[in-house]
Amino acid sequence: MTSTDPSAAEAVVFWVCAFLSVVGGIGLILSRRAVHSALWVALTMISLAVLYIANAAPFLGMVQIIVYTGAVMMLFLFVLMVVGVDSSDSLVETLRGQRVAGILLAVGFGLLLAIGLGSALNGVPVVGLDGANGEYGGNVEGLARLLFSEYVLAFEIVAGLLVVAALGALVLAHRERWQPRRTQREISQERTRGGIHPAPLPPPGVYARHNAVDTPALLPDGSVADISVPGPLRARGDLRPVDTAAVAETAALTSGEATYGPAKRPVADDPGTSPGEPS
Amino acid sequence: MDAYAPILVLGLLAAGFAVFSVTLTTFTGPKRYNRAKVDAYECGIEPTPQPMGGGRFPVKYYLTAMMFIIFDIEIVFLYPWAVAFDQLPLFVFLAMMLFLFNLTVPYVYEWRRGGLDWD
Amino acid sequence: MNPEVMTAPSIDYIALLPYIIVGAAGVIGVIVEAFVGRNGRRPIQLVLAFGSLIGAFGVLVVNRTTLGLQAEGAIAIDGPGILFMGLILLLAILVALLMSERQLDPAGDAFAPRASALPGSDDERELTTRGYFQTEIWPLFLFSVFGMMLFVTASNLLVLFIALEIMSLPLYLMAGMSRRRRLLSQEAALKYFILGAFSSAFLLFGIALLYGYSGSVEFSVIADALAAEPGQTALVVGGVALLSVGLLFKIGAVPFHAWVPDVYQGSPAPVTAFMAAAVKVTAFGALLRVMYVALGGVRWEWEPLLWIIAGLTMLFGSVVAIAQTDMKRMIAYSSIAQAGFILIGVSTATAEGLYASIFYLVAYGFTTIGIFAIIAMVRDAGGEMTRLDQWAGLGKRSPLVAVSFGIFMFALASFPLTSGFIAKFLVFESALAVDNLGLVIVGVIASVMAAFFYIRVVVIMFFREPVEGSPAAAVPSATTTLALAVSAAVTVILGVLPEPVINLIEQAGVFLR
Numbered sequence: 088m089t090s091t092d093p094s095a096a097e098a099v100v101f102w103v104c105a106f107l108s109v110v111g112g113i114g115l116i117l118s119r120r121a122v123h124s125a126l127w128v129a130l131t132m133i134s135l136a137v138l139y140i141a142n143a144a145p146f147l148g149m150v151q152i153i154v155y156t157g158a159v160m161m162l163f164l165f166v167l168m169v170v171g172v173d174s175s176d177s178l179v180e181t182l183r184g185q186r187v188a189g190i191l192l193a194v195g196f197g198l199l200l201a202i203g204l205g206s207a208l209n210g211v212p213v214v215g216l217d218g219a220n221g222e223y224g225g226n227v228e229g230l231a232r233l234l235f236s237e238y239v240l241a242f243e244i245v246a247g248l249l250v251v252a253a254l255g256a257l258v259l260a261h262r263e264r265w266q267p268r269r270t271q272r273e274i275s276q277e278r279t280r281g282g283i284h285p286a287p288l289p290p291p292g293v294y295a296r297h298n299a300v301d302t303p304a305l306l307p308d309g310s311v312a313d314i315s316v317p318g319p320l321r322a323r324g325d326l327r328p329v330d331t332a333a334v335a336e337t338a339a340l341t342s343g344e345a346t347y348g349p350a351k352r353p354v355a356d357d358p359g360t361s362p363g364e365p366s
Numbered sequence: 367m368d369a370y371a372p373i374l375v376l377g378l379l380a381a382g383f384a385v386f387s388v389t390l391t392t393f394t395g396p397k398r399y400n401r402a403k404v405d406a407y408e409c410g411i412e413p414t415p416q417p418m419g420g421g422r423f424p425v426k427y428y429l430t431a432m433m434f435i436i437f438d439i440e441i442v443f444l445y446p447w448a449v450a451f452d453q454l455p456l457f458v459f460l461a462m463m464l465f466l467f468n469l470t471v472p473y474v475y476e477w478r479r480g481g482l483d484w485d
Numbered sequence: 486m487n488p489e490v491m492t493a494p495s496i497d498y499i500a501l502l503p504y505i506i507v508g509a510a511g512v513i514g515v516i517v518e519a520f521v522g523r524n525g526r527r528p529i530q531l532v533l534a535f536g537s538l539i540g541a542f543g544v545l546v547v548n549r550t551t552l553g554l555q556a557e558g559a560i561a562i563d564g565p566g567i568l569f570m571g572l573i574l575l576l577a578i579l580v581a582l583l584m585s586e587r588q589l590d591p592a593g594d595a596f597a598p599r600a601s602a603l604p605g606s607d608d609e610r611e612l613t614t615r616g617y618f619q620t621e622i623w624p625l626f627l628f629s630v631f632g633m634m635l636f637v638t639a640s641n642l643l644v645l646f647i648a649l650e651i652m653s654l655p656l657y658l659m660a661g662m663s664r665r666r667r668l669l670s671q672e673a674a675l676k677y678f679i680l681g682a683f684s685s686a687f688l689l690f691g692i693a694l695l696y697g698y699s700g701s702v703e704f705s706v707i708a709d710a711l712a713a714e715p716g717q718t719a720l721v722v723g724g725v726a727l728l729s730v731g732l733l734f735k736i737g738a739v740p741f742h743a744w745v746p747d748v749y750q751g752s753p754a755p756v757t758a759f760m761a762a763a764v765k766v767t768a769f770g771a772l773l774r775v776m777y778v779a780l781g782g783v784r785w786e787w788e789p790l791l792w793i794i795a796g797l798t799m800l801f802g803s804v805v806a807i808a809q810t811d812m813k814r815m816i817a818y819s820s821i822a823q824a825g826f827i828l829i830g831v832s833t834a835t836a837e838g839l840y841a842s843i844f845y846l847v848a849y850g851f852t853t854i855g856i857f858a859i860i861a862m863v864r865d866a867g868g869e870m871t872r873l874d875q876w877a878g879l880g881k882r883s884p885l886v887a888v889s890f891g892i893f894m895f896a897l898a899s900f901p902l903t904s905g906f907i908a909k910f911l912v913f914e915s916a917l918a919v920d921n922l923g924l925v926i927v928g929v930i931a932s933v934m935a936a937f938f939y940i941r942v943v944v945i946m947f948f949r950e951p952v953e954g955s956p957a958a959a960v961p962s963a964t965t966t967l968a969l970a971v972s973a974a975v976t977v978i979l980g981v982l983p984e985p986v987i988n989l990i991e992q993a994g995v996f997l998r
Contacts, residue, residue, distance in 0.1 A: 150442050158438040165431045168423035203719035208697075223453065231450030234443070235458040236494040240559040241643045242443060243461060244635060246468035247508055248651050249436045251628050253472030254515060255658045256432035258621050260425045261481045262601050265611060457493035471512055475519035 100141045108134035125163045132156045143216040146227045289315040302327045429481045433473065440469055494557045500548060501555055503541040503570065508631045510537030514624030523617070530623035534581050537627060541634075542574040552997060554640060558703055561640035561774075564993030568843055569637040569770035572850060576763045577630045579854045579968040583755035584622065588962040589861055590868075595753040596622055596662045597670075604667035619662060625655035626759075633763060637770030640778075640998075642692040642702040645771060649688065649731070652767065653681050656760060663753040665868025673751025680734070680744045688731025694724035695779075704779035705998045711782030718786075725780055725787050732775065735768035738828060739798040742821045749817035754869060757813065758857035761820050762850040769827055769846055773839060776831065778996045784834045791832035792924055798825030799931035807938050812871040815938060816856060819897055822935050823849055829928055830912045833919045840990045841911035847986060848904035848979050852896045855972030858965050859890045862958040876942070878951025883958040887946045889973050896976045898939035899932060904979030911987075 111131030118124040132155045140148035180186055220226045234242055289304050289312050303326060304315035311329055313321060320326065339345035447454070447462050476482060498505070510533045517529050545567060552563050560566075587594050596619050598612040632652030639645035661674025696702055698720035699710035711721065734741040749757050776787060802822025809815035827849070830842035863870050863879065863886075870876070880887040896903035909932065913925045961969075979986060 146446060149445060153438060153441055153445075158435045161434065162431060165423070165427065169425055169428070171422040200723065203723055204694075207719035223450070225449070227446050228450040228453060231446035231454065232491050234446060235454060235461065236491060237557045238559070238641075238643060239458075239461055239494055239496075240556040241641075241647055243465060243468075244508075244644070244647050244651060245439075245443075246465045247511065247628060247631060248647060248654065249439060249469055250472050250512065250515060251625065251651060251654045253432055253436055253476060254518075254621060254624060255654060256429055257472075257476055257479060257481050258600050258619065258625075258658060259661075260428040260601055261476075261479060262426075262608065263599055263612075263617075264480065265608075265615060265617070453489070453491055455490055455493045458491070468512060471515050471519075475515050478519040 097141060101138065104134040104138045104141075107131075108138075121167045122164065125160060125167065128163070129156055129160050132160070143220055144226060146230050284314065291315045301325050303329065305329065429476060433476065436469060436472065440466070496556050497551075500551050500553070500562055501560075502544045502548070503574075504631065504634055506537050506541045506544065507627055507634060510534065511624045511627035511631055514627060518621055518624065526620040527618060530620050531585055534623050534627060535578065538574055538578045538581060538630065542571060542578070545571055545574065554997065558705070559641055559644045560635065560638040561704075561778075561997045562638055563995075563997035565770070565773070565839065565843065565996055566638040568990060568993050569766065570634050572766055572843075572847060573630065573633045573637065573763055573770075576766065576850050576854060577626075577633075577759075579851075579971060580755055580759040580763065581626065582964040582968040583758055583854070583858055583861065584626065586755070586861070586962055586965045589864060589959045589965070590664060591866070592664065593618055595664055595755055595861065596659075597664050597667060600658075600662045604671070609667075622659060622662065625658055629653075629655035629659075629759075630763070633767040636767050637774065639771065639774070640704050642695065642704075642779075645775070646685070646689060646692060649685065649735070649771075652764070653685070653735075656756070656764065657681060659756045660748055660752040660760075662756075663751065663868075666751070669751040670753065671751075673748045677744055677748045684731050684734035684741065687727045687734075691724045691727030691729070691731060694720050694727065698724060704775070707779045708782055708998060711780070721783055722786055725783060726790070728775065728780075729772075729787065729790065732768055732772045733794065735764060736772065736824050736828075737765070737821050738794050738824050739801045739821065742798070742801070745821055746814045746817040749820070750811060750813040750871070754857045754861035757860075758854045761816070761857065762853040765820065765824065765827075765853075766846045766850050769831065769842060773831055773842060774996055777834065777839065778998045781834070788832055788834060791828055792921070795825050795828035795832055796924060796927045798822065798828060799928055800825075800934075803931045803934040803938075806935065809938075810873050812860060812873055812876065812942075813869075814871075815873070815942075816853075816860070819935065819939070820853065822931060823897065825931065826909060826912055826928060829916050829921075829924055832924070833915045833921065835915060835919060836995055837915040837918055838912075839995065840987070841908075841915040843990050843993075844911050844983070844987060845908040847990075848896065848908040848976070851972040851975040851979075852893050852904065855889065855969055855976065856893045856897075858961075858969040858972065859886055859893075859958070862886060862961055862965065864959055873942070873945060874952060877945050877949040879958065880947035882951065886958040889969060890946065891943045892973055892976055894939040894942050896980070898936040900936075902977070902980045904976045904983070906980055907983045908979075 108131045111127045111129075111134065114127030115124045115131070118127060132151060136148045136151035136156070138148075139145075139151055216226065219229055223229045223232055291300050291302050291304055301316060301320050304312045306312050313326075316326055336345070443465065444462075447458070514530055514533050517526060517533070521529060548562075549567055552567075554561050584595070589595075592598075592613050593616065598609065598615075598617040598619065600619055602609040602612055629652050632648045632650070632655075635644060635648035636652055639648050657674055657678040660677050661671045663670035692702065695707055699707045701707065701710075730741060734744075737745040749761065752760065776791075780787060799822050802818050802820075802825060806815050806818035806822065809818060823845075827842050827845045830838040830845060832838070833841075860869055860871065863876065879890075892903065896905035899905035899909040909928075913928060916925050916928075
């Protein structure tokens with residue numbers, strides 16, 4: 088292996104990660120689903136973490152991964168789940184012209200900051216982190232010394248902030264039980280005495296022609312057992328009609344009017360399995 | 367380096383075969399879709415329909431989320447403490463113990479109040 | 486091989502004792518919530534809250550001569566800092582008296598039985614009849630006070646930011662816990678939270694820019710950097726502007742005032758009192774310290790900014806308050822206007838301005854607590870009656886309450902013989918001392934306009950016939966009565982005999998760096 092130029096390697100890392108982080112940012116804006124946007128953000132954040140580590144700031148890189156990709160992204164996704172993954176916002180403006188004004192102000196603010204910072208930082212010499220990192224044997228060690236000496240008060244009061252956050256979460260989101268907890272005995276008694284079907288429900292009528300959960304089972308008298316089909320399917324009327332010919336055939340076999348043998352009737356085409364029909 | 371070359375070749379072959387066969391089936395296999403085929407597979411039974419709003423989580427999980435965040439941030443502080451442990455005096459050890467104690471308080475509170483119960 | 490073991494930072498625990506007392510009481514309060522049964526919590530929480538607040542105030546008085554930077558320069562315990570902390574603790578004690586009130590609402594205190602119960606649900610009714618109380622408000626309240634004490638003495642931007650969050654998070658929560666009109670209260674909490682988080686982001690951005698300029702978050706280093714090289718103005722101007730946005734939001738100055746009316750209206754009255762009095766004192770304390778200590782070197786950058794904001798705030802608050810028909814909203818706009826008057830003192834950047842601002846905050850803080858004590862008392866079965874016309878005839882039905890409210894109104898309108906008059910006089914005087922006649926003229930105009938709606942309340946109470954169904958003020962328990970009596974007494978005494986307090990403030994000296 089020939090020795091490679093470190094700045095060349097750094098340039099490769101930069102361009103790969105910079106490209107990925109911009110792709111993540113664009114993906115965030117262009118995704119139609121909020122969950123996909125959140126995943127794009129995760130990509131951007133991980134790319135940034137790699138950049139931090141490559142730029143001699145391993146602590147910042149780890150924090151980026153632990154806090155942002157871990158905690159913050161998880162909260163984002165959690166909020167999406169609480170609100171409902173498929174819920175969509177109303178895009179009607181409640182204040183007229185608000186969106187235009189907001190975009191103009193945001194662009195103006197961004198330009199102002201970019202130009203101001205650009206001019207202020209132009210020509211500032213680049214010092215790098217080697218001096219700071221080398222002093223105590225590493226980036227993390229140096230940070231530890233700062234954090235636990237000069238900023239030890241800030242460190243301790245962060246604990247207070249976290250206590251308040253946890254307290255607030257419980258106060259707002261925890262529904263305290265005021266009725267006694269139902270025991271297993273009570274639950275089982277309620278089930279058996281409450282007129283609910285106590286045993287497992289009968290399985291649907293299974294014929295290996297299609298996904299048969301929508302095909303009801305037949306009771307011994309040939310009538311249809313509705314409870315053999317899941318409730319939601321029943322509710323939306325997705326019961327598959329019973330093949331009356333097959334039922335009659337079964338009845339004939341049972342009563343001895345017919346005997347087993349080659350099929351005497353043509354096999355009925357199953358309407359649900361015709362090719363190319365999506366439904 | 368040479369010792370690993372066969373493993374590398376084997377890996378490439380395996381990956382190539384996987385990609386090849388998956389790609390091939392999309393071009394050669396018959397495509398006759400029906401509803402049962404495009405449904406999500408839930409152990410052979412028909413998937414129950416999604417509730418309105420796309421299935422919302424109960425806000426109860428927020429407590430778990432918050433606890434996760436708190437201990438996540440604790441790790442951020444524990445990390446430099448652990449790495450530089452041999453350079454830090456007893457004072458910092460005690461400061462960290464105080465910090466950890468303070469973070470345990472809301473955890474115990476949540477536990478005692480039934481915030482971690484499942485029902 | 487290994488570098489030397491770090492020397493432990495020097496920390497004077499005696500000097501930090503007031504913070505430690507309040508913070509530890511908050512943590513112990515959470516432990517009490519975890520381990521004590523439902524009925525035993527309230528007495529312990531009350532002991533913790535009053536004990537820690539009074540204890541911290543006592544330690545502060547004993548420690549008043551030990552001044553200096555503490556905890557490696559993270560906080561500055563100086564004369565104004567001690568004054569601000571003492572004022573915050575006193576106001577907090579009065580607010581705690583209001584919060585512990587249980588006689589006004591037939592169902593209990595001013596807070597929802599459980600903030601997590603859906604408004605109007607069976608759960609909520611059941612919890613109310615069972616007499617559940619949300620005792621978590623006490624640790625939250627103590628943490629908020631803890632954050633305030635740190636906020637006014639923070640001497641680096643990092644502690645400033647964390648203290649701001651410790652102060653604000655409990656406020657967001659407590660704003661949403663009203664027992665009556667729950668939806669309005671929750672709306673207030675959400676608005677406050679979202680806008681507050683937004684303003685925190687501005688503050689953080691400003692901190693980043695100032696750090697980028699000076700290479701440090703310490704106030705003293707920033708001040709030295711500004712004195713050494715006045716260049717690199719984009720970073721400084723950006724930093725100052727964004728930092729000011731964050732602080733002026735908490736103050737409720739125009740144009741960062743949008744949250745004030747909704748939040749004041751929706752929050753339970755004791756919490757509103759806390760926000761209107763203690764938060765305003767805290768935010769001004771931090772603004773004064775940041776502007777005078779860290780950014781004193783670029784005075785010419787922020788002085789005009791504060792002039793404009795002070796003028797806008799006074800005029801906007803006074804004009805919009807005239808049109809209000811709801812008592813809480815009117816007081817909210819009045820508090821915006823009052824913030825403008827205090828900003829006059831801040832914008833002078835002189836010691837006189839500092840003293841005038843502190844005196845104004847003392848006067849305003851006590852008056853505001855009295856006002857919200859009375860707003861909590863004027864109520865019917867559905868909660869506080871905040872429509873102005875419902876206050877008609879209060880002077881006949883509850884003369885004592887109406888007279889107290891009249892005193893507070895006269896104080897806010899800065900009539901002679903009330904604290905408000907002296908406060909406004911000092912503020913205008915400090916502005917005239919730096920030849921800022923224009924701002925004083927705007928202030929006088931705003932005062933005249935503001936006097937109109939304060940007097941209108943008095944007229945409604947005493948000279949208008951009561952409408953059907955407007956009962957007299959409810960009879961409060963001893964705690965509210967005590968808070969009301971103290972604030973009324975301070976309002977009058979500061980108007981008649983202001984010298985002792987003025988001397989106390991002027992002895993405090995200036996900020997340390």
